[in-house]
Amino acid sequence: MADLPLLPVSDLKQFSTADHSREFASLLVVKRLNPKTASNGNPFLSIELGDSGGSFTCTIFGDSPAFVALKEAGEGGVVRFEGKVDFYQDRFSPRATRVVVVTEEEMAALPDAIENLVETAPENxxxxxxxxxxxxxxxxxxxxxxxxxxxxxxxxxxxxxxxxxxxxxxxxxxxxxxxxxxxxxxxxxxxxxxxxxxxxxxxxxxxxxxxxxxxxxxxxxxxxxxxxxxxxxxxxxxxxxxxxxxxxxxxxxxxxxxxxxxxxxxxxxxxxxxxxxxxxxxxxxxxxxxxxxxxxxxxxxxxxQSDGSSDFTERHMGLNSPLLTKPIADSE
Missing domain, CATH: 1.10.3210 (Hypothetical protein af1432)
Structure with a gap:
């Protein structure tokens, strides 16, 4: 999977169930990382990963090789995330196959890495x-x-x-x-x-x-x-x-x-x-x-962030609802 191109989150969210188990790689920021414990006592991580174009959440279980790398990266860390396309409750929620922490030196060698990772206000x-x-x-x-x-x-x-x-x-x-x-x-x-x-x-x-x-x-x-x-x-x-x-x-x-x-x-x-x-x-x-x-x-x-592929977004916690993003049709 090392030769796979690094895809932005906007491209990842174009995947559908027809792409199930398709391999991909991305350069991402760990936006949120919540250690949790399952009912059977096993640890897992509930994480949010993203770049300047959006984010997604997924679960990393304690027996996954990605578990240690993500804990090492911590919130605000940058990782190369390799995984397979999967969905949970109709949301993009991939399975991690390999996660590598990206150092500041490695970041410096990547053109436009910071700009691609950090979302900024649309106004100047x-x-x-x-x-x-x-x-x-x-x-x-x-x-x-x-x-x-x-x-x-x-x-x-x-x-x-x-x-x-x-x-x-x-x-x-x-x-x-x-x-x-x-x-x-x-x-x-x-x-x-x-x-x-x-x-x-x-x-x-x-x-x-x-x-x-x-x-x-x-x-x-x-x-x-x-x-x-x-x-x-x-x-x-x-x-x-x-x-x-x-x-x-x-x-x-x-x-x-x-x-x-x-x-x-x-x-x-x-x-x-x-x-x-x-x-x-x-x-x-x-x-x-x-x-x-x-x-x-x-x-x-x-x-x-809407790509036009669906009339509604996923449910937004702050709005307590999905949002209709389809534009109003022009009057005839």
Missing amino acids: AEELWTEFNEFIDEIKHDELRMTVRSVFEDIGGSFRWTPAAVAMHHAYRHGLLEHTIHMARACHALLPLYPQIDADLAMSGILVHDTGKVIEYEGSLASKRSRRGILQGHVVLGYQLVRKAGLKAKLDADRLERLEHIVLSHQGEPAWGAAVWAATPEAVFVSMIDNLDAKMGMVQRLLR
């Missing part, structure tokens, strides 16, 4: 960053604007490439920047409908709401939660960043408390990770826009 990152700074400049309240600026001076350039999630929405390089810009655009469009909302406070809350994710996530090829991310979470980490910046900028106590509340409540519900329910007009507003763009980010990504 430099243009997004320019637009982001324009949104900050539009905040009229001096201390609020200074608070927002101070947060981004504190966290540095990592905000520009951090994903917005590990798996759910905008889960790719520059995804956090893209998600925040989309929310700011929606804020601009919706503010005229709700004159009761303090525009500066709402925009400030949107720009800083997810900044804790810069600390929560780590990894260059695949994201995973850091120690602080696991122990505190991005909501608390973001609150800490905002409070520090607000005190430094001498933001008045009332606005600082309201800005902190936006960060603490933006996840919508405690069951979804919010520290508290949204209890100010601006917090409700920001929380709804966050949920809107998170869901539409999932939709946009599924549409981008």
